[in-house]
Amino acid sequence: MSMIERLREYAEHETPTGAADALNAFADRLVRRYGELGGTARRVPAPTGDHVVADFPGRGPRADDAPLLFLAHHDTVWPIGQLERMPWREEDGVIHGPGVFDMKGGLVVLETALEQVADDDRRPVRAIVTADEEVGSPSARELVTAESAGVVAAFGLEPPHPNGDLKTSRRxxxxxxxxxxxxxxxxxxxxxxxxxxxxxxxxxxxxxxxxxxxxxxxxxxxxxxxxxxxxxxxxxxxxxxxxxxxxxxxxxxxxxxxxxxxxxxxxxxxxxxxxxxxxPAWQPSAPVDELLAKVAEAGRSVGQDVGGAAASGAADTNLTGWLGVPTLDGLGPLGKGAHAVHEQVIAATLPERAALVAAIIRSI
Known part of the structure; x- marks a missing residue:
């Protein structure tokens, strides 16, 4: 299945925050998918919708290194039925639909990157996909705190800045x-x-x-x-x-x-x-600057220029950054219209972001 086909499948499975049945069905989909990619995944129960945690083993001489953590969410701001008002469509290389930008595109990016590094020597990878990020992750905060212990760095799959820069701090x-x-x-x-x-x-x-x-x-x-x-x-x-x-x-x-x-x-x-x-506020720090330099080097290995800047919006990376884990966010595809009826992603940036994430996993 292509990245675009999978993104359509994900977008057409509507998952509003708080719709536990819809979110849990999507969580089951993620658990199966992460299993196909060689991971061990589980649902973490929550009253308003279950979260997903997946661990992918390392390979080669780095198999026992501290893991990289990737943060994502499968809830969206859109109610059930929003597809009738803003249906999936692809026109002139732009994909439209509820949740494609914030942030099911990021989920597809991570999955594709994991496919690309399946046979490479690398650190272990852990993924946390939360079910209530759009309302501040009230039921996921303890989970993110616990699962981020001991990781070497954290990366968010939220949308980037409009020019593609990563996010180096958040309000x-x-x-x-x-x-x-x-x-x-x-x-x-x-x-x-x-x-x-x-x-x-x-x-x-x-x-x-x-x-x-x-x-x-x-x-x-x-x-x-x-x-x-x-x-x-x-x-x-x-x-x-x-x-x-x-x-x-x-x-x-x-x-x-x-x-x-x-x-x-x-x-x-x-x-x-x-x-x-x-x-909590995630503030700029020297460890984040050092991590950005490593990511920029990984980007150059796949022909991409990577920059970074502070962001006003909040996400689950606020917590890892506040906890002192070197953190970067914004590894999702480029686009615009988060929480708006013109929500969209640029199709060509899906494989570009996957290549960048794969390079990060190989090199960090």
């Missing part, structure tokens, strides 16, 4: 939920006895914006808002989920402490602030 990313309980009342006949949870939530979001503005390089996005029910009823409940991103752990701690310290503006309003998921 920390934390999801926070703010819930407000007010008091329902008739909005005209008894408004004074009510407490609007919506009004309280609006004021709390303004307060968050104000405190975030006191720090440089902090991003804040209000991703969802919900609450109320009828225009003639004072809203009794409201909630919002925020995405916060940080360059360094000191700023992260200061902002999160301030958000946790929010207090109700209105008498009788109740406020609950909690962290839903958190990925």
């Amino acid at each position: 920390g990313s934390t999801r926070v939920r703010i819930e407000v309980a007010g008091r329902e009342a008739h909005a005209a006949l008894d408004a004074s006895s009510g407490v609007s949870a919506i009004d309280e939530l609006v004021d709390q979001l303004i307060a968050v914006r104000t405190l975030v503005s006191q720090y440089e390089n902090v991003l804040c996005n209000v991703g969802t808002i919900m609450g109320g029910g009828r225009t003639n009823v004072v809203a009794g409940k409201a909630a919002a989920e925020l995405g916060l991103r940080f360059v360094d752990p000191e700023t992260e701690r200061a902002v999160l402490d301030a958000v946790a310290g929010l207090r109700p503006v209105r008498p009788r309003a109740e406020l609950d602030v909690r962290v839903i998921s958190s990925r």
Whole structure:
């Protein structure tokens, strides 16, 4: 099966975050595939969808060396049925479809690279494919931490920068939920006895914006808002989920402490602030620079120029980088439109990225 055929097969198996049955069926597919490639793979149970861990033995004099770790995920942001609205298609060397860029293309790249190095002397390889990366990997954090112990380096198969550069650091990313309980009342006949949870939530979001503005390089996005029910009823409940991103752990701690310290503006309003998921900031380091130099050398061996730069988005590589494991991300194919209806990959970069990953496995 060609890379494009396999990518189509993967994209047409829809796997939204939290759809446990769909994710588990895909995990079974990965376990079988990794077995075909000579690995020992297993599903790691999680309530919202199982993760996959696979180990591929080393060969020759490097068979007992510390393994290389590859990180990926099989969940996507797209709901079941998205294929009807953005069907798979290949036009002028560009592949379109839900999940092709983020990040089923990266899964196909790794599989192809493993095929290419099957008979080569090399280190062992370990792969972790998580099922809830798109919501911060809340059920996979302990797994990634445990399975990254003792590895020599970690590589993410997320999309690269637009020019193909790898990602050498990432902002920390934390999801926070703010819930407000007010008091329902008739909005005209008894408004004074009510407490609007919506009004309280609006004021709390303004307060968050104000405190975030006191720090440089902090991003804040209000991703969802919900609450109320009828225009003639004072809203009794409201909630919002925020995405916060940080360059360094000191700023992260200061902002999160301030958000946790929010207090109700209105008498009788109740406020609950909690962290839903958190990925620590992965900062630039000398070990990452050294790893990038080795990867650039591996790239030259297959006729590719490899560069690197910091990234704003978060991924599972945040955790390995934060833990001090030399880490690089962005080894997936080139394309654009992550989380957007124009999601796409450039078909020719699938084999190019596979050749680069294979060179990394052979040489690092």
